[in-house]
Structure formats: structure tokens, C-alpha cells
Amino acid sequence: METSSxxxxxxxxxxxxxxxxxxxxxxxxxxxxxxxxxxxAGKGVLALDFAGIDYISSAGLRILMxxxxxxxxxxxxxxxxxxxxxxxxxxxxxxxxxxxxxFPTVRAAIEQFSPSALAAFDAAQPTATR
Amino acid sequence: MKRIRFWGxxxxxxxxxxxxxxxxKIVAALRGASGRTFSTDAEAERYVDGLAFAEAGTxxxxxxxxEIETGGSEYVLCDLGSGLRxxxxxxxxxxxxxxxxxxxxxxxxxxWDHIMxxxxxxxxxxxxxxxxxxxxxxxxxxxxxxxxxxxxxxxxFSFLHADIEFVYLMPDQPHTAAGLxxxxxxxxxxxDSYGYRFESRGRSLxxxxxxxxxxxxxxxxESYAAFFRGADVVIxxxxxxxxxxVSIRADWGHxxxxxxxxxxxxxxxxxxxxxxxxxxxxxxxxDAVLADTRRLEExxxxxxxxxxxxxxxxxxxxx
Numbered sequence: 001m002e003t004s005s006x007x008x009x010x011x012x013x014x015x016x017x018x019x020x021x022x023x024x025x026x027x028x029x030x031x032x033x034x035x036x037x038x039x040x041a042g043k044g045v046l047a048l049d050f051a052g053i054d055y056i057s058s059a060g061l062r063i064l065m066x067x068x069x070x071x072x073x074x075x076x077x078x079x080x081x082x083x084x085x086x087x088x089x090x091x092x093x094x095x096x097x098x099x100x101x102x103f104p105t106v107r108a109a110i111e112q113f114s115p116s117a118l119a120a121f122d123a124a125q126p127t128a129t130r
Numbered sequence: 131m132k133r134i135r136f137w138g139x140x141x142x143x144x145x146x147x148x149x150x151x152x153x154x155k156i157v158a159a160l161r162g163a164s165g166r167t168f169s170t171d172a173e174a175e176r177y178v179d180g181l182a183f184a185e186a187g188t189x190x191x192x193x194x195x196x197e198i199e200t201g202g203s204e205y206v207l208c209d210l211g212s213g214l215r216x217x218x219x220x221x222x223x224x225x226x227x228x229x230x231x232x233x234x235x236x237x238x239x240x241x242w243d244h245i246m247x248x249x250x251x252x253x254x255x256x257x258x259x260x261x262x263x264x265x266x267x268x269x270x271x272x273x274x275x276x277x278x279x280x281x282x283x284x285x286x287f288s289f290l291h292a293d294i295e296f297v298y299l300m301p302d303q304p305h306t307a308a309g310l311x312x313x314x315x316x317x318x319x320x321x322d323s324y325g326y327r328f329e330s331r332g333r334s335l336x337x338x339x340x341x342x343x344x345x346x347x348x349x350x351x352e353s354y355a356a357f358f359r360g361a362d363v364v365i366x367x368x369x370x371x372x373x374x375x376v377s378i379r380a381d382w383g384h385x386x387x388x389x390x391x392x393x394x395x396x397x398x399x400x401x402x403x404x405x406x407x408x409x410x411x412x413x414x415x416x417d418a419v420l421a422d423t424r425r426l427e428e429x430x431x432x433x434x435x436x437x438x439x440x441x442x443x444x445x446x447x448x449x
Contacts, residue, residue, distance in 0.1 A: 022345070058345050058389050058392055059351070061376070086429050089426070090388075090429075090430070093388065093423070093426045094373055096372070096373050
């Protein structure tokens with residue numbers, strides 16, 4: 001699996017793509033590690049855009065929980081957005097929707113946490129989609 | 131192996147259905163029956179059969195005790211929780227107190243909820259009965275003796291007049307007992323616990339309770355999948371939600387329905403039985419966990435379908 005990222009003011013938007021199972025979870029963990037470090041240092045927000053995730057196993061969910069603990073411990077935040085229907089069901093069944101902030105869109109997540117990041121995010125969108 | 135019978139399915143400590151819970155079931159059933167008439171008991175029973183399990187029944191409250199019917203004359207049990215008491219009474223009712231029987235008891239670990247039934251197991255007090263107690267803890271015998279020491283219990287272990295023998299099982303090594311091939315596996319739990327895999331005549335059963343899965347080591351996941359490989363039935367500790375198991379209840383030594391589905395899917399197991407229910411869960415809550423688990427299996431299925439049940443006291447599964 002691959003993960004890209006972009007920063008909008010104090011919000012880092014990470015975009016992992018693929019299937020997170022007990023083998024590939026380590027790749028997600030490695031990709032998120034520097035982003036978590038940056039978000040913690042700036043007491044910012046790590047927003048995970050899950051539009052490209054078609055499955056996540058317990059091992060992947062555990063990584064999100066570990067990330068949440070680290071971020072919250074440093075005064076930073078975590079959000080998850082754009083869940084595909086199957087992944088949204090996995091979040092609900094595992095009760096992760098009750099312990100992580102889950103948002104319908106990345107924009108909704110950013111709007112929740114940071115006006116300056118929202119302005120930067122909106123400015124970066126193609127005109128037709130604003 | 132012919133059949134599995136559950137005598138105790140609750141985790142941590144026994145619970146009982148409360149008066150308000152019974153009342154709620156009656157109210158729900160009466161409302162559902164509004165406008166119907168039942169001229170015979172059979173008609174009423176057909177109506178009850180159509181109700182949700184949580185409305186018409188209960189998962190029960192005894193702690194871990196599972197009977198494996200081998201087809202032979204000797205009894206085989208997993209764990210000695212409070213469900214051992216009704217099992218013992220049923221055995222005496224079946225054979226009479228003066229008919230010596232042989233019992234093989236496999237113990238996952240010696241936490242109270244897994245051994246508390248032994249002092250109330252009537253056949254243990256009757257001379258002539260033979261009881262083999264198997265486990266992989268070196269302290270198995272001392273723990274069982276100690277729970278009957280004064281002042282914790284009024285009847286000392288020495289009053290158990292059956293012929294009781296303790297048998298140590300080396301983990302990961304196959305053993306033969308009661309015509310079954312038995313293998314134990316070390317599990318993560320305070321003081322360690324052991325999972326059991328029973329095999330006989332092409333049938334296999336895995337009993338894995340009080341087992342926490344840390345999910346941070348693919349090799350560990352693979353080792354559990356290997357232990358579960360192709361099992362006809364996996365009786366699995368599904369006490370918590372995954373979110374609780376990896377957060378506020380991390381290191382409490384238990385697992386979740388989600389991990390149960392994943393391991394059974396990896397292993398190609400056929401039937402997952404949710405077990406060691408959280409004592410705070412109502413019947414409705416366990417029903418909801420069962421429905422969620424079946425849905426998870428459905429949306430993540432990549433191979434053969436995995437049958438999923440939630441164990442209840444009195445449940446039987448044909449093997």
C-alpha cells in the first residue's frame with residue numbers, strides 16, 4: 001500500500017491507498033510515523049483520507065488507535081474521513097467510530113478543527129469544485 | 131467427536147437474569163402477540179420460536195464450561211467454571227450416584243471463573259469416579275487445592291473422594307486423552323492461558339478463551355491461524371469490542387469478535403462460536419454483537435462462508 005500527504009496550515013492530510021491487512025499494516029504504520037511526529041510537534045491535526053482504503057483489518061485499526069493515543073498525548077488530534085461503505089461498517093462493528101473522529105469528507109474534518117487550514121484547503125481545490 | 135454442549139458461556143463472573151430483564155422480555159413478547167390467539171400450546175410455542183433469541187431466551191450466566199461428546203462413555207470438559215455444577219448434576223441424574231464415571235477436564239488457566247465449579251461438582255465427592263484434570267500450568271493442582279482452603283471454602287479439597295489425577299500437557303505437543311488428540315497453545319493472559327485443539331476422526335475443535343491478541347506481529351497472527359487451521363468449530367473469547375480491547379481494556383487479556391472473524395477466515399475454519407461473554411452485556415447486547423459479527427463476516431468474506439454463533443448455556447452443536 002502507498003500513502004501520500006499534503007499539509008494545509010496545521011492540518012496534515014494523509015491519503016493511504018490499498019488494503020490494510022495484518023501483513024500491510026506495518027507499511028501504514030511506517031508511513032504515518034513521520035506525519036504523527038510532525039503533527040505532535042505542532043499540536044496540529046492528522047486527517048486520514050480513507051477514500052482509497054477498501055479494507056482495514058484489526059491490525060490496521062490498532063495502528064489508528066496507537067496513533068490517536070500518541071497524538072492526543074501530545075495535544076494534537078486525529079480524524080478519519082471519506083470511509084468507503086465497507087470500511088465504514090468495519091469501523092462501526094469494531095466500535096472505532098465511537099473512539100475516533102469520523103467525518104464524511106476531508107473538508108468536514110478540517111472544518112471541525114482549523115479555520116486557517118480550511119481556508120488553505122479550499123484555496124487548493126480546483127475552482128469548479130469549490 | 132459428536133457434539134459440543136455449553137454449560138457455561140459467560141466471562142469473568144456468573145450473572146443471573148434480573149426481574150426487570152424478565153419483565154422486559156414478557157412485555158416485548160406480549161406486544162408482539164397483540165391480536166393473536168393461541169388455542170394450543172403448540173401454537174404458542176410456534177409464536178415463541180419466531181421471537182428473537184434475546185426476547186424468548188437468555189444466553190445464561192454460568193462461567194466457562196464446555197462438554198465435548200466423543201461418542202465414548204467417558205466425559206470430556208473444557209474448563210471448570212460455574213457451569214460445571216449443572217453438568218455434574220445432570221451426569222448424576224443420568225447415571226445415578228453409585229455408577230462410577232470417568233471425567234476428563236481440560237483447564238485453560240486457573241482464574242476463578244474457570245475453576246470455581248469444581249467445589250460444587252458433586253461427582254468429585256463420590257468414591258469410584260475417576261477425574262483427570264489436564265493443563266499446561268505447573269501450578270494447576272496447587273491452585274485447585276488452594277481455592278478450597280479455609281477460610282475461603284468450608285470443604286477442603288481432601289474431601290473430594292473421587293480418584294483425581296492431574297496431568298501436565300507440554301504445550302505444542304500432541305497428547306492422547308479420551309480418544310482425542312489434544313494440543314495446547316500458550317496464549318497471552320495474566321498468568322498465561324492455554325488454548326486447546328481437539329482432533330478425532332477427521333473432526334477438529336479449538337477452544338481458545340482468555341486470550342488477548344496484540345495484533346502488532348504478523349507472525350503471531352499466523353501462528354494462531356495455524357492452530358485454528360481448518361477447524362470445524364472455534365470457540366473464541368469475544369468478550370470486548372475491538373476498540374475496547376486495544377484501548378481502555380488493553381492488557382486485560384481478552385479478545386473481540388472482529389479478531390475472531392479474521393483469524394477464522396485466515397485459518398479456513400468453518401464455525402466461529404462467540405464465547406466468554408462480557409458479564410455486563412444483556413441478552414440484547416449479545417444478540418447485537420452476533421448480528422454485527424455475521425455482517426462483518428459477510429462483507430469481508432473472501433473464501434468459504436464462516437458460520438457464526440453466540441454460545442449460550444444449554445446450546446448444542448453437532449460435529
